[in-house]
Amino acid sequence: MRYVKFGKTGLEVSPLVLGCMTYGIPDRGNHAWTLDEEQSRPFIRKALDLGINFFDTANAYSDGTSEEVVGRALKDFARRDEVVIATKTFYRWGKGPNLGGLSRKAIFHSVDDSLSRLGTDYVDLLQIHRFDPTTPVEETLEALHDVVKAGKARYIGASSMHAWQFAKMVYTSRLHGWTEFVSMQDHYNLLQREEEREMIPFCVDQGIAVIPWSPLARGRLTRDWDETSFRQDNDVFGGTLYKATEDSDRAIVEAVKAVAERRGVPRAQVALAWVAQRRGVTAPIVGASKPQHLDDAVAAIELKLSEEEIATLEGAYAPHPVEGFQ
Secondary structure (H helix, E strand, O other): OOOEEOOOOOOEEOOOEEEOOOEOOOOOOOOOOOEOHHHHHHHHHHHHHOOOOEEEOOOOHHHHHHHHHHHHHHHHHOOHHHOEEEEEEOOOOOOOOOOOOOOHHHHHHHHHHHHHHHOOOOEEEEEEOOOOOOOOHHHHHHHHHHHHHOOOEEEEEEEOOOHHHHHHHHHHHHHHOOOOEEEEEOEOEOOEOHHHOOHHHHHHHHOOEEOOEOOOOOOHHHOOOOOOOHHHHHOOOHHHOOOOOHHHHHHHHHHHHHHHHHHOOOHHHHHHHHHHHOOOEOOOEEOOOOHHHHHHHHHHHHOOOOHHHHHHHHOOOOOOOOOOOO
C-alpha cells in the first residue's frame, strides 16, 4: 500500500478510507443493514492487513455504537499510532436541547462522548457532519480550535455543504488565527458530479484534502440498473440521493458495465478507479460488508483508466440536483 499526504498537512494516509457506518449494534439508529460486532471485526482487521490506515465513523452511526465497535477492534488489532481515526459531530443524539448542532456546548459534549466510545484520548480528524445554519460560524470554529488545542483532535474537517459555506468557514478561521479545516468529505461519484463545479476546485486551490463518500453511489454503479439490494431497499437516506435524471444515470451504469467487461474486472473497480483518479481526490471512503469489497477497493487504486474509458464513463452525465446536504 502506498500512502499519500492528507491535503497540505504532513499526515500520511492510505489512498482509501474504510467507512464504518455499516458496523455497530443492529437495531440502533436507522441502518437496517448494520453488521454486529462479531461480523464487523474481520473487515476492520482485513483493512489493516491490506495497508489501510484510515478509518471513518461518526457519533450518529447506529447511535454511537459504530464508534464503540471500531474503537475496540482497532485497539485489539493495531497500535494507536499506526492508525488514523476520524469521527464526526453535528447530528442530534438525543431529544433535549443542545444535543445536536454545532454550538460550543454541543461540540464539547459530543467530542467527549466520542472519545469515550472509541476508547482513545484523541481522534486524528474531527469533522463537522453538516453545516449548522442556526449557530454563528465564529462560535463553531472557535470551539473546534479549542478542541484541537486541548489535544482531543489533531485536525478538523468538514462534510457536505455548499462551497460558499465552506469558504466562509475557512476564511473566518484564517481571519482569527484559529485551526483551519484540512479536509472535505463530500458526495461524489459518476452519478453525482456537481461537486466539480465549486467545491472540488476550491479544495484544490486551498490544498484541502477531498475524501468522497458514496463513491459507488450506494452500490448502484456495481450492478444492473434494474437490480436492487437489501440495503438499497431499506436505505431511507440513500433513497433521497438518486431520484432524478434516470435516463442519464442508466446510461452511466451501462457504461461502467461495458468498461468493466472489456477490462475483465468487477464494475466496482471501474467506478471507484474513476473517483480515485479525479483531480483533487485524496482518498475515497469505501464501505465493506462482503469480503470482495475490500479486495476490489484496493485493486481499484491500481487500475488506471484510459482517456477513452473515462470519456465513455462520463459521456452520458446530466446535471443533477445537489443532494446529501441534509
